[in-house]
Amino acid sequence: MIEFQAVTKQYPDGTVAVDNLDLAVEDGGITVFVGPSGCGKTTSLRMINRMIDPTGGRILLDGKDIRESDPPLLRRGIGYVIQHAGLFPHRTVLDNVATVPLLTGQSRRAARSRAGELLELVGLPAKLAKRYPAQLSGGQQQRVGVARALAADPPVLLMDEPFSAVDPIVRDDLQQQLLRLQSELDKTIVFVTHDIDEAIKLGDRVAVFRVGGRLAQYDDPSALLARPADDFVSSFVGRDRGYRALGFLDAGGVPVGPVATVRAGEQATADQLDDGWAVAVDAENRPLGWVSAELLSTMDGSVNADRLVSGGSLFEVDSSAGTTAGSLRNALDAALSSPSAVGIAIDGDGAVVGGVTADTVLAALADARRAGEVPA
Amino acid sequence: MNIDWPWPWLPANTDDIAEATGEHLYLALLPVLVGLLVSIPLGWAASRWRVARGILVPLAGVLYTIPSLALITLVPLVLGTQIIDPLNVQVPLAVYTIALLVRSVSDALRAVPSEVTAAATAVGYRPLHRFLTVELPLAVPVIVAGLRVAVVSAMSLTAVGALVGIGGLGQLITEGFLRNNGVELVAAIVLIVVIALIIDALLLLVGRIATPWTRTAKGVNS
Numbered sequence: 001m002i003e004f005q006a007v008t009k010q011y012p013d014g015t016v017a018v019d020n021l022d023l024a025v026e027d028g029g030i031t032v033f034v035g036p037s038g039c040g041k042t043t044s045l046r047m048i049n050r051m052i053d054p055t056g057g058r059i060l061l062d063g064k065d066i067r068e069s070d071p072p073l074l075r076r077g078i079g080y081v082i083q084h085a086g087l088f089p090h091r092t093v094l095d096n097v098a099t100v101p102l103l104t105g106q107s108r109r110a111a112r113s114r115a116g117e118l119l120e121l122v123g124l125p126a127k128l129a130k131r132y133p134a135q136l137s138g139g140q141q142q143r144v145g146v147a148r149a150l151a152a153d154p155p156v157l158l159m160d161e162p163f164s165a166v167d168p169i170v171r172d173d174l175q176q177q178l179l180r181l182q183s184e185l186d187k188t189i190v191f192v193t194h195d196i197d198e199a200i201k202l203g204d205r206v207a208v209f210r211v212g213g214r215l216a217q218y219d220d221p222s223a224l225l226a227r228p229a230d231d232f233v234s235s236f237v238g239r240d241r242g243y244r245a246l247g248f249l250d251a252g253g254v255p256v257g258p259v260a261t262v263r264a265g266e267q268a269t270a271d272q273l274d275d276g277w278a279v280a281v282d283a284e285n286r287p288l289g290w291v292s293a294e295l296l297s298t299m300d301g302s303v304n305a306d307r308l309v310s311g312g313s314l315f316e317v318d319s320s321a322g323t324t325a326g327s328l329r330n331a332l333d334a335a336l337s338s339p340s341a342v343g344i345a346i347d348g349d350g351a352v353v354g355g356v357t358a359d360t361v362l363a364a365l366a367d368a369r370r371a372g373e374v375p376a
Numbered sequence: 377m378n379i380d381w382p383w384p385w386l387p388a389n390t391d392d393i394a395e396a397t398g399e400h401l402y403l404a405l406l407p408v409l410v411g412l413l414v415s416i417p418l419g420w421a422a423s424r425w426r427v428a429r430g431i432l433v434p435l436a437g438v439l440y441t442i443p444s445l446a447l448i449t450l451v452p453l454v455l456g457t458q459i460i461d462p463l464n465v466q467v468p469l470a471v472y473t474i475a476l477l478v479r480s481v482s483d484a485l486r487a488v489p490s491e492v493t494a495a496a497t498a499v500g501y502r503p504l505h506r507f508l509t510v511e512l513p514l515a516v517p518v519i520v521a522g523l524r525v526a527v528v529s530a531m532s533l534t535a536v537g538a539l540v541g542i543g544g545l546g547q548l549i550t551e552g553f554l555r556n557n558g559v560e561l562v563a564a565i566v567l568i569v570v571i572a573l574i575i576d577a578l579l580l581l582v583g584r585i586a587t588p589w590t591r592t593a594k595g596v597n598s
Contacts, residue, residue, distance in 0.1 A: 051498060076500035086495030090513045090589045100499050132589040148499070158498075 001027050001062060002048055002156065002190065008056035009043050009213070017043040018054070018213035025205075027155075030182060030189040032203035034196055036236070040213030045158050045192045049078045061156070076104055079149030079157040079187070084165050085141040087133035093119070093144050094129040100152040111151075118147040123177060139170035146178070150185070159191045163198070175202060196237055200225065200244065208233050222248035246329035246365070254331050254364040256317055256345045259355030264288055264305035270296060277340035280308050285351035287311055287344050312337025317345045317353060328368075332361045379558040386559055393548070397567060400544035404534040405575075407466040408526050411473025412519075418474065419481025420507065433479050440475040444468060444533050448540055465537035472533065473526040480522030484515030517590055520583035524576050531572040535564075 002025040009018040018040040025031045033041035046052040047059055050071040059066050066074060087096050097115035102108065119129060122143040133141055142162060149157055159178075163171045179202065182189060193199055199206045200221040208224065210216045210232050217229040225245040228234035234241075260274035261281050268291070272278055276293045280303050289308025291299075299307065315326045315334035326334075334343025335358040342355035386393075422429040447468040457463050488511050496510045538546030545564040552561030584591070 049498060051494070072500045072502050074500075075498055080495070080498035082491050082495050082498065084489075084491045086489070086491035086498075088492060088496070088510055089489075090510075090587070103500050132592045134589065135592045145495075 001025065001060075002188070003060040004044070004047075004057065005060065006057035007044070007047065007054045007059060009040070009047065009052060010055045016213055018047070020057070021213070021215055023207060023215060023218060025188065025190055027188050028186050029204035030178075030191055030202050031205045031207065032191045032193060032199040033207050033209060034193055034199040034203075034236075035209030035216075036211055037194060038211050039209035041192045041194075041207075041209045042160055043213070044209075045160055045190055048156075048158055048190065049075045049080060051075075076100055076152060077154050077156075079152070079154040081142075081145045081149045081157070081159040081162040083161045085133070085138075085145035085162075087141055087144055087148070089133055091132075092129065093124075093131050093133065093136070096133065096144055097147045097151050099148055104152055114151060115147070118151055119144075121150070121181070122147045137170075138166045139174060142166060142174055143177070146181070150181075150187075155188060157187045157189045159189060161192055161194070164193065164195070171198075178202065197244075200247075208236060243329065243332075246332060247327045249328040249365070249368060251315070251317070251326050251328050251331040251361075251364070253367055254328070254356055254361055256354035256356055257360070259342055259344065259352065261285070261352055262291055262303050264303050264308075266303060267301050268296060268303050269301070275340070277342070279311070279344055279352055279355075280305065281352055284349070286349075287314065287346065287352050290339050292339075309339050311344060312339070313343075314350075315343050315345050315356060317347060328361060328365055331356050331364075332358060335361060378556060379561075380556050381558045383559055385557060386563060389560075393563065393567070396543065396545050396548055396564070397571065400531070400534055400546070400568070401571070403462060403465055403537065403542065403544050404469065404530040405527070407469035408473045408523070408530050410466075411470040411526065412477060412523060414470070415474045415477035415481050416512070416519075418478045420485060422478060422482035423485035429482060433482065436475040436478045439471055444472075444536050445539065447471065448537065460541040462537075462542055464540060465534060465542045469530045469533055472529065476526045476529075477519065477522045480518050481515060484518035485511055487518070488514050513587075516587050517583065520579055520586075524579050527575050527579065528572045531568055531575070535568060 004021045004023045007018055007021040008016070010016050021040075021044060033044060035041050043052055047054050048061070048066070050066060050069075053067075088099070091099075094112055094115045097118050098108075098111035101111035101114050106114070116126065116129065119126065124140060124143050124147070128136065128140065133144065136144065145162065149159075163174045166174065175198065191202060203221050205218065206221050206224050207218045208216045216236075217224060217233045219227075222245060224233070225237060225241045225248070228237055228241075258274075260272060260278035262268040262272055262278045264280050264282055268278070270293050273291070273293055273296070278291050280288045280291050282288055282305075288305055289311050291303060291308060295307065295309065296303070312335075313330070313333050315330045317326065331343060331345075334345070335341060335356055336343075338344065342357055344352055345354045345356055347353050418432055422432045448464055451457060451464045451467050452459055452461070455463065455467065492514070493506070493511065496506045501510065534544050535546030535549060537544060538550045545568050548560050548564035552558070552564065
């Protein structure tokens with residue numbers, strides 16, 4: 001556990017970066033520090049490994065005041081992932097990852113073999129090991145940064161806006177990977193970001209900071225969306241928070257109705273459509289797109305996979321082991337983004353199992369409210 | 377003035393030429409090495425503290441503009457050395473090397489990305505260890521470039537030392553002039569240039585071998 005007790009950081013020019021912060025980061029799980037620039041979130045993070053020392057209060061790591069630790073030794077026990085990865089340009093990928101094991105006195109061979117395991121863990125091919133950081137893409141560099149931070153197997157991992165410098169698709173990949181790694185490793189992660197969506201996506205707990213280094217709210221993400229503590233949090237959480245809150249509600253209660261399907265490459269007639277639309281599926285029953293009556297009439301009777309109307313988002317129902325069901329947000333978005341107004345529900349293998357409409361999603365939401373499952 | 381070209385002088389004096397060459401190398405390279413070792417901590421100070429930079433960098437610029445002969449004749453006055461002491465040449469050479477390299481070292485260290493130094497601190501390097509294994513290696517390409525200029529100019533400046541009676545290939549030049557011996561004169565000049573080029577090429581090579589990461593193509597994927 002990491003405890004901030006009345007922690008203040010004031011710079012000589014009088015600027016207060018962190019103002020009387022009281023906060024406890026529980027073991028395990030991802031705690032996100034989020035806020036606008038100048039809110040002291042990064043300063044707070046950097047005080048945990050003594051990159052910055054507070055001017056007031058104290059920080060306890062597992063009950064021990066961190067000021068009693070020698071900073072370099074303290075830091076070797078705390079993983080740190082920095083923005084832009086901060087890899088050492090003059091060392092190969094493998095040696096970058098082997099840095100901390102080498103610092104802690106492991107032999108070069110042991111450190112490199114450990115580094116090799118970590119590259120695999122973060123999903124990097126072994127052939128990248130001998131390359132230099134400049135030869136990697138931004139996303140790959142950031143993965144190496146994560147591998148380096150994990151190399152000494154520290155119980156605590158600090159992440160300072162690690163994914164803010166990569167494009168949205170790569171960022172999404174990296175976020176998914178972090179969640180997967182965390183489910184395997186169960187570290188205590190403190191993650192700093194200015195992006196509230198990232199905070200809500202990754203955080204088990206979210207600490208919202210306001211300018212001037214004060215804690216505005218410390219809660220789990222669904223509570224943050226449902227009950228912002230004040231106007232600042234409410235405006236920072238942003239528009240659409242009602243809609244985004246649906247992301248925390250399980251869609252198990254949404255009835256999945258039948259949906260008309262036609263197989264690509266096979267004969268189909270207008271009778272097979274339902275309300276003028278059908279989902280075109282491949283041999284494994286996976287959705288390829290939509291066919292309308294109008295479109296079908298131009299297809300000489302057989303479903304042409306190259307000329308389909310592209311579909312909306314897909315909504316996964318919990319029909320196979322090991323996969324999680326979608327949220328109400330997924331279900332509603334599937335319906336709203338579908339050209340036929342019917343959202344396609346798929347199972348864990350990606351096969352079509354039925355359809356949902358916005359009406360049924362909203363009805364399920366109303367049921368959940370009545371049952372008291374939605375925080376009011 | 378007529379210059380003679382007694383070619384037999386060359387094979388008859390190879391021992392003297394070799395000795396003068398060795399002396400020249402010693403006179404030129406030792407000060408460069410000392411200058412390098414001094415300029416690293418000075419450059420580090422200049423990269424770290426604004427005040428140090430404000431003093432050291434302009435001072436280096438001024439020192440470099442002092443004519444070599446003036447500096448060579450100044451040394452005995454300042455250090456109290458004998459008039460034909462090799463230090464009279466070596467001290468100015470070291471000063472020029474420092475003047476050249478302080479700025480290079482300081483700029484190179486300042487160019488190390490802040491996230492790299494922050495990451496090095498965060499993974500648990502102690503300051504000196506971090507400097508020697510992260511910041512200094514990254515500064516090597518710039519330092520080697522400065523070193524190449526310093527070595528080449530030291531090779532030619534050492535020849536000036538002959539004017540105050542210090543040995544080396546410069547002595548053959550002055551001697552060649554006095555004796556109207558064109559062979560001696562040209563041989564010394566050619567040797568100075570060729571040796572300077574060889575050392576320059578060696579430094580370039582060593583610099584490249586020591587910095588394999590600088591030759592990697594940027595932005596290559598997968």
